[in-house]
Amino acid sequence: MRNSRHSAQQPASSSRRLLLGRGSWPEVRRIGDILRAETVGGVLLAVAAVAALVWANSPWRAAYFALGDVRVGPAALHLDLTLAQWSADGLLAIFFFVAGLEVKREFVAGDLRHLRQAVLPVSAAVGGMALPAVAYAVVNLGSPETLTGWAIPTATDIAFALAVLALIGTHLPAALRVFLLTLAVVDDLVAIVVIAVVYTADLAVLPLLLALVPLALLTVLVQKRVRSWWLLLPLALLTWVLVHESGVHATVAGVLLGFAVPVRRRAEGEGPGLAEHFEHRWRPLSAGVAVPVFAFFAAGVSIADSGGLGAALGQPVTIGVIAGLVLGKALGVFGATFLVHRFTRAQLADGLSWWDVLGLALLSGIGFTVSLLIGELAFGTGSDWDADVKIGVLLGSATAALLAAVVLRTRNRVYRRVCAEEERDTDQDGIPDVYQRT
Secondary structure (H helix, E strand, O other): OOOOHHHHHOOOOOOOOEEOOOOOHHHHHHHHHHHHHHHHHHHHHHHHHHHHHHHHOOOOHHHHHHHHOOEEOOHHHOOOEEHHHHHHHHHHHHHHHHHHHHHHHHHHOOHHHOHHHHHHHHHHHHHHHHHHHHHHHHHOOOOHHHHHHOOHHHOOOHHHHHHHHHHHOOOOOHHHHHHHHHHHHHHHHHHHHHHHHHOOOOOOHHHHHHHHHHHHHHHHHHHOOOOOHHHHHHHHHHHHHHHHHHOOOOHHHHHHHHHHOOOOOOOOOOOOOHHHHHHHHHHHHHHHHHHHHHHHHHHOOOOOOOOOHHHHOOOHHHHHHHHHHHHHHHHHHHHHHHHHHHHHOOEEOOOOOHHHHHHHHHHOOOOOHHHHHHHHHHHOOOOOOHHHHHHHHHHHHHHHHHHHHHHHHOOHHHHHHHHHHHHOOOOOOOOOHHHOOO
């Protein structure tokens, strides 16, 4: 029996270089906790999206769109926004704050801090964003005014993807769960950069520079491990307001605030780090409120008012988004993973096959929250292409989900066997046996 601290912290050694290895037990346990919270959020997101679609296509659809156009907020601060805008600019800042915490945590204290383990998810994420953009651009080459939407199909919605997994009853092995989340983390990081750089049309430099003042003060406080909400929250809100005023999308403020929070504990045994503390506090609000409310306001599209489904499927924006999410994502993630295998000579971990990689690649084509947000930034709410974007995202995500379900469901028996092995703890020490083997 081995239950040493060292063996629990490190993945089992092997003479082979493996793709999709399990990783370390602390990382697997932490990711398992995150995925359980995100799965619940994904179900709420799906319910909100369906409710929006039903209402937007009912005889009472005028009330749905009128609700989204209700304005609240102080006009003097240029914050008299519609409820739909508040959901995108305000609530999604919470989502990106949690994403910022997770990105920093993965690269500072997670398995991604090791270059050897980061190569695969980073390569897969880059491939899974580059090829969808190419697919969209190819479809829209004859329509230059719609090329600005190239980034719409590049994002993966981890919450929606996990909701699909929960519905089809697939028990993903730890290695695949870790790969899926780390891929989504890198995906979020690139999406943040795209939003900040590509979709900032009019930049006001002074407010952006002023935003650095409250951000710097908050950084100093959190570096000193201050947790008092009455100090931190006003500084965070002021940072958000100033970034919003600068013309940079306000969700970027959430990311910057997440990056400011320290990940590591100051001393051993002092409890969870500040990033982990904030993540536990804010992730339920992000997954359970912010993202579903945004989905409710963003997903509603009246099929009849947009000319019908047939008309939308004839538009290059709709076709490009679907092609990017279904084909581009699958080819990008699968192709990048295969290239890493080819050039590093690494082999898939025992029990896994290329069908598993294909299933996850298809699953990554579920792009919802960030895809809808980028669609609004690219073309504007209520534009000629707004309905086409929403229909493309919904149909593309649904198609990717269906294809992923077919592939992963056929492997469910294998997954159950692997999961049973990963959960076996014969010595009852709280650490599964597979993480203690050397």
